Structures are given as structure tokens and as C-alpha cells.
Amino acid sequence: VPMMQSSQGAINLLEDKNWVTVLAMQLWYSKPPTYTIADALNAYNMGYSAEECYAETRKPSYKHALATETKPVYDLRYDLLQLYYKRTHCLEDTLNQITHTSDPMDFRLSWLLLQTISALGYRHCS
Numbered sequence: 057v058p059m060m061q062s063s064q065g066a067i068n069l070l071e072d073k074n075w076v077t078v079l080a081m082q083l084w085y086s087k088p089p090t091y092t093i094a095d096a097l098n099a100y101n102m103g104y105s106a107e108e109c110y111a112e113t114r115k116p117s118y119k120h121a122l123a124t125e126t127k128p129v130y131d132l133r134y135d136l137l138q139l140y141y142k143r144t145h146c147l148e149d150t151l152n153q154i155t156h157t158s159d160p161m162d163f164r165l166s167w168l169l170l171q172t173i174s175a176l177g178y179r180h181c182s
Contacts, residue, residue, distance in 0.1 A: 070111060075100070076133065078111045094141035118158050132156040132165075139178070147173065147180060 060067045070078045082103075083096045103111040114134040127149070135150040150173075151166045153159070 073112065074117075075104075075112050075114045075131065078103070092141070093137060097137055097141065116155055118156075129154050132169075139173075143178065144180065147178060 060069060070081060073081070079096055079100050082099055083091060083093075087096065087099070100111055104113065114130040116129060116131045117133075129152070130149070132150070132155040135145065135155060138145040139147070139150055147170075149155070151170055153162055153166050156165055
């Protein structure tokens with residue numbers, strides 16, 4: 057339970073924690089052992105979009121990501137977790153270099169991920 061009530065008001069146990077820490081703490085401490093990654097991601101998404109937001113946004117770790125006008129930019133690790141449990145997750149979003157570097161011309165990791173993901177049988181990249 058990330059939000060606890062006290063006589064002084066609500067206490068956010070996950071305040072100032074990055075999204076990876078929040079997700080890990082949900083998996084390890086606040087959910088049953090049978091909880092899957094998909095369940096944890098859904099719980100994190102609900103916590104992020106709840107009225108009393110207790111989770112930090114899924115920004116890339118370098119913190120200088122510029123959101124595009126049509127879609128927000130998420131951390132590469134978040135996109136990979138989404139792809140793990142939902143095979144139809146958009147590969148274009150996952151392979152976008154802005155998810156892991158501030159250099160818009162650095163395609164090295166994106167290329168390596170494309171090769172790895174293709175070898176694993178993901179073929180829905182246009």
C-alpha cells in the first residue's frame with residue numbers, strides 16, 4: 057500500500073523514488089508472490105494515473121527527454137517490459153533513440169535492440 061493515512065494526513069511511502077524502484081517495491085513488498093510483471097505494470101500505471109499520484113513518471117533515466125507533440129517519451133526499460141508482456145507493443149516507440157540517450161543521432165543501442173528483438177521473433181516493426 058503506497059499511500060498510508062496518518063493523523064497528520066497521507067504518507068506517500070514511495071515519494072521521490074524513480075519508477076523502477078516503485079515497480080520493484082510493488083513486486084517485492086506490497087503484492088503477493090504470484091503477481092506477474094504484467095500485473096505489476098498495470099498496478100504501476102494505475103498508481104501513476106490515480107488521483108493521488110504516488111509514482112514518478114516513466115521518463116528516460118537521463119531526464120532530458122523531449123516529448124514529441126503526439127506521444128510522450130518513456131524510458132527504454134519501461135518499453136521493454138511492455139513488450140515482454142504485450143507482444144503487440146509498438147516497436148517504433150521501443151527503438152526510438154530518445155528513450156535512452158539525449159543524442160538524436162545515436163542509433164547504436166536501437167540497432168542492437170532491433171537485431172536482438174528480431175532474433176527473438178518480434179517482426180512487427182515497419
